[in-house]
Amino acid sequence: KNQVEQSPQSLIILEGKNCTLQCNYTVSPFSNLRWYKQDTGRGPVSLTIMTFSENTKSNGRYTATLDADTKQSSLHITASQLSDSASYICVVSALRGHSNYQLIWGAGTKLIIKP
């Protein structure tokens, strides 16, 4: 069964600190993995997309890693800011034939940054 599991469920850190969020998946055949940020009361916004051949990708203070062998991804946030408080959702795309795919959404990690 295709699944995406994220940990921790929630995380509280102090402003300026770093943190790492985890995403484990059992999705096959794998197409790509995406991290979304969802601010409270708003729709998700894409942060990064990673394909099978990519190990690391950065977007400002956000760095995503992908280990396709162990089927794990992480999102590292450096020098956290109050505006980083949000839910971070991992989404894995599974191929279902030509131009047909399925998106499997994780439950998200709720991150709270405290001043």
Added chain:
Amino acid sequence: DTAVSQTPKYLVTQMGNDKSIKCEQNLGHDTMYWYKQDSKKFLKIMFSYNNKELIINETVPNRFSPKSPDKAHLNLHINSLELGDSAVYFCASSQMTSSGTQYFGPGTRLLVL
């Protein structure tokens, strides 16, 4: 300009009523989606339309009926609303590829009393 817009933003209604939520995208995308996010904050896809054709229809009560008059619009009509329908409904759009990033609307907060 707003890329994906939804109306209304808030919707409070009585059980048994029928209501509609509208969605429009001006990104030129060929695929649009409806998601439901419940109190546990888990996003669950309901429907997906590609070029006005239904391509994804998850296990959703047939009280929910999507309608796509053109590629830029995907509306959601809900009949006989139930308490359990209370949630935030998000519309999204993308290009129809596995790597197509989905762009989400601001959400419609539905409360059924």
